[in-house]
Amino acid sequence: MATIHDVARAAGVSISTVSYALSGKRAIGAATRDRIDAAVAQLGYRPNAGARMLAGSRTNLLALSAPLHADTYAPAHMTFVLAIAEAAREFDYDTVLLVQDEAVNGLRRMVSSKLVDGIVLLDVDRDDSRVPLVRELDIPVTLVGIPADTTGLTCVDLDFEAAARLSVERLAAQGHRQIGLIGHPEELYARGSNFPIRFRDAFAAAAAEFGVGTHFVMPEQEPVSVRVALEELRRELPGLSAIVLNCNEPVHTMALELLRQDGASIPQDMSVLSACSSFPTDQLDPPLDVIPLPALITGRRGVELTMNQLGGYSEPVVELVPPAYIAKGSTASVT
Amino acid sequence: MATIHDVARAAGVSISTVSYALSGKRAIGAATRDRIDAAVAQLGYRPNAGARMLAGSRTNLLALSAPLHADTYAPAHMTFVLAIAEAAREFDYDTVLLVQDEAVNGLRRMVSSKLVDGIVLLDVDRDDSRVPLVRELDIPVTLVGIPADTTGLTCVDLDFEAAARLSVERLAAQGHRQIGLIGHPEELYARGSNFPIRFRDAFAAAAAEFGVGTHFVMPEQEPVSVRVALEELRRELPGLSAIVLNCNEPVHTMALELLRQDGASIPQDMSVLSACSSFPTDQLDPPLDVIPLPALITGRRGVELTMNQLGGYSEPVVELVPPAYIAKGSTASVT
DNA sequence: CTGAAAGCGCTTACAG
DNA sequence: CTGAAAGCGCTTACAG
Structure with a gap:
């Protein structure tokens, strides 16, 4: 493998000139630079990573x-x-x-x-x-x-707090008075997981601010658990007209499928919003409004x-x- | 940050002895080794990665x-x-x-x-x-x-070929004469993706070998597409009694949900096997027989x-x- | 069992 | 605009 010495020799310059030409840390004559570039290309030279780390101040x-x-x-x-x-x-x-x-x-x-x-x-x-x-x-x-x-x-x-607030704000502006929140499995919250907890807490705060009723459920990632969660929302929020999903894609799919089975049309019977999702919600059926997790x-x-x-x-x-x-x-x- | 020179000085030995003691590439006296170990621990010494790459033959x-x-x-x-x-x-x-x-x-x-x-x-x-x-x-x-x-x-x-053959073999031994295969989205096969193609081809070969009828579908990852695929299997294989899934987890979930809706009990009405899956199939409802992708x-x-x-x-x-x-x-x- | 020294291939003051 | 040389911190023959 070619070293900086090989390049210097081929270009008829010193190794320091080669080094400076490559790093751009000082001005190099046009003719010199051309010869160096040619030598680099011809030899397929690439600086040795270890030598660079040792001599330089960066490891890249x-x-x-x-x-x-x-x-x-x-x-x-x-x-x-x-x-x-x-x-x-x-x-x-x-x-x-x-x-x-x-x-x-x-x-x-x-x-x-x-x-x-x-x-x-x-x-x-x-x-x-x-x-x-x-x-x-x-x-x-x-x-x-x-x-x-x-x-x-x-x-x-x-800004999960702002995302939660934005969720509530939009739905409240549409006249929804009872909004369900479907979160992640309970274990995440118990572990002190970052995003879900911040979202949940800010959601509750925003609901209070906008004067809407909410209930929070944490289904596991399986249809039965999601069904139970939906039933809990309906029980706790008799006027439930909107649901915010802050959960994984499979739970999205399950929730939409269950709503379909119940004969609930989106958005006529139920407004659904996906919050802080890391996947494309327009692949879902129907495509969902989303506040993406960028x-x-x-x-x-x-x-x-x-x-x-x-x-x-x-x-x-x-x-x-x-x-x-x-x-x-x-x-x-x-x- | 401490260097090998610091360690050598602290231990009262040469840097080569430190190097050899750390690499284990030559025998070191017990007392010497103890002093070196103590110095390393006390100084929190760790070899410089760049220097090691440059001087040695390995970058690790x-x-x-x-x-x-x-x-x-x-x-x-x-x-x-x-x-x-x-x-x-x-x-x-x-x-x-x-x-x-x-x-x-x-x-x-x-x-x-x-x-x-x-x-x-x-x-x-x-x-x-x-x-x-x-x-x-x-x-x-x-x-x-x-x-x-x-x-x-x-x-x-x-060994995807063996996995496909094993799938067919087990189901054929149970008396199944018509076995559906649900694969990945069509795009994967078009792209020349490795696993799915090898599985599909070996599955067809094994079916021929065991004298069972098969049909192959490639649904997208959405409920509607999976339903269409299931219907296609039933149409092409009137005696369909077993399905092999060689697809993603969401499609597993969707297929099981659709079978449930159709009133088909597993395994009484339909045998289902998950082949080359990278996720735990005992989380599914019902848990599925599986040939894992290890x-x-x-x-x-x-x-x-x-x-x-x-x-x-x-x-x-x-x-x-x-x-x-x-x-x-x-x-x-x-x- | 241990040490003195060369050398790995760069970067960067220092000098002109 | 360019060069000679020190030095980064290791590893590893070479020597004893």
């Missing part, structure tokens, strides 16, 4: 801590991972993947061995075991998700915030991505 | 090429990624994730910059654009999936085969993981 590697719980919703998770890996490439970074328990121990290992320049933490829970660790790590870190204590941390996430935006922003810190800008910030409402015709005014 | 980094298509089934994909990242850790390797088009260009980049010691290719299609590339790469590579031409390549995968085993084996090559053993092999049949009571003999 980013650690992505992506622990997977049994209840992790794979499609959303994958979208985040994708967005982060792609965004990293735009900064000429590659992504080292840390999973499971390695998501914690691996971080310490990567930092002390100087393998990575920065870290992105995915799926941060309110009381996340990685938070105390990264607080003492002297390296750029961005959290995707908002922990309970954000002191000194850079975080980014969808995994691509949020994940990408996580990388950008890390790169900002690498660039020297290191004021901790908590960035909340504002929610958007996309209408598909699955909600309607009460008649 | 593995590239995972995991392109994601629009139709990639996230949960299965994630299980593979997990299995590979975890298995890599057991060999003291970390995993660099390559996605999308980077799955191809990134490979070349990592190899020529000597960033990684080996490569695992995930989700290899029959006619995969990465295959010609890795063939000319002078680095250990293992393919998870079997391309059309395996010359010179090390591959591992579930993503954990296959993914892990992909890493092991790469490590074998790194260790010097480099005979290309195509390893097929034999299928297993797990009964859950969803099939029964024809009465």
Whole structure:
């Protein structure tokens, strides 16, 4: 494999000139640059990664801590991972993947061995075991998700509170007075999972603010459980005319199927809104109004915030991505 | 951050002794080793990754090429990624994730910059654009999936042909004479996707061998399409008494729900078998007999085969993981 | 059982 | 606009 010396020899210059030409860190004569470019192309030269890490101040590697719980919703998770890996490439970074328990121990290992320049933490829970660790790590870190204590941390996430409020606001404006909320399986809430809890609590607060009645159910991902949940909503909210879904895609499908079986037309008999969904709701039958969980935006922003810190800008910030409402015709005014 | 010089000084030895003590590549006196261990612990020393890559022959980094298509089934994909990242850790390797088009260009980049010691290719299609590339790469590579031409390549995968044959064999032995096969969406087959095609073709061959009638449908992931597919099976196979599902979890759920609506009891009226599934079928209602797609085993084996090559053993092999049949009571003999 | 030293392939002050 | 050289922190023959 060609080294920088081979390139220098072929171009008739010194290795420092080659290095500077490649990094662009100082001006190079046009003729010189052309000869270097030609030599690089002809030899298929690519700088040795290890040498670069050792001599330079950057490794061009980013650690992505992506622990997977049994209840992790794979499609959303994958979208985040994708967005982060792609965004990293735009900064000429590659992504080292840390999973499971390695998501914690691996971080310490990567930092002390100087393998990575920065870290992105995915799926941060309110009381996340990685938070105390990264607080003492002297390296750029961005959290995707908002922990309970954000002191000194850079975080980014969808504004779940605003999303919950927006859900209630829209439906209340249509005249709905009793709105059901179908959440994730109970286990998630018990574990202190970030998104669902914030959404649930903000939803309740917004309902109080707008003076609408609500009830909250947490079905498992199976038809029987979803049916029981629907029945509970109808029982607790006799005037139920709208349902907000803050749950996985299979539960969406099941709920829509059950409503169909009950002969409830959407949106004539029931308004349905999907909130903070990471999948396309226009594949559903019928397509649902949605406040998307913008995994691509949020994940990408996580990388950008890390790169900002690498660039020297290191004021901790908590960035909340504002929610958007996309209408598909699955909600309607009460008649 | 402490360097090997700090450790050597603290332990009163040379840096080479520290290096050898840590790598275990030569015998060290007990007292010396104790002093080194103490110094390492006290200083929190961890070898610099870049220096190690440059001086040594290993980077301890593995590239995972995991392109994601629009139709990639996230949960299965994630299980593979997990299995590979975890298995890599057991060999003291970390995993660099390559996605999308980077799955191809990134490979070349990592190899020529000597960033990684080996490569695992995930989700290899029959006619995969990465295959010609890795063939000319002078680095250990293992393919998870079997391309059309395996010359010179090390591959591992579930034995889909055997899995298809096993499906037919079990149902034929129960007396079923007409067996429907529900596959993935048509697009996957058009794209030359690996698993589904191999399963479909082997299923047809096995049906011929056992003298049973079959029909093959490829519904989209939505209730209406699945209903149409079921109706097509009943129309084409008037004596339909068994269905094999080689499709995603949502389609499983939909098919079971539709059978329930039709009043068909499982297994009394219809035997149902899930083939090459990457999710737990005992969560379904009813739990289904399954021939699992052992993503954990296959993914892990992909890493092991790469490590074998790194260790010097480099005979290309195509390893097929034999299928297993797990009964859950969803099939029964024809009465 | 241990050490002195070369060398891995870069980056970056220092110098002109 | 360009070059000579130090140095990043390891590993590994070479030597004893």
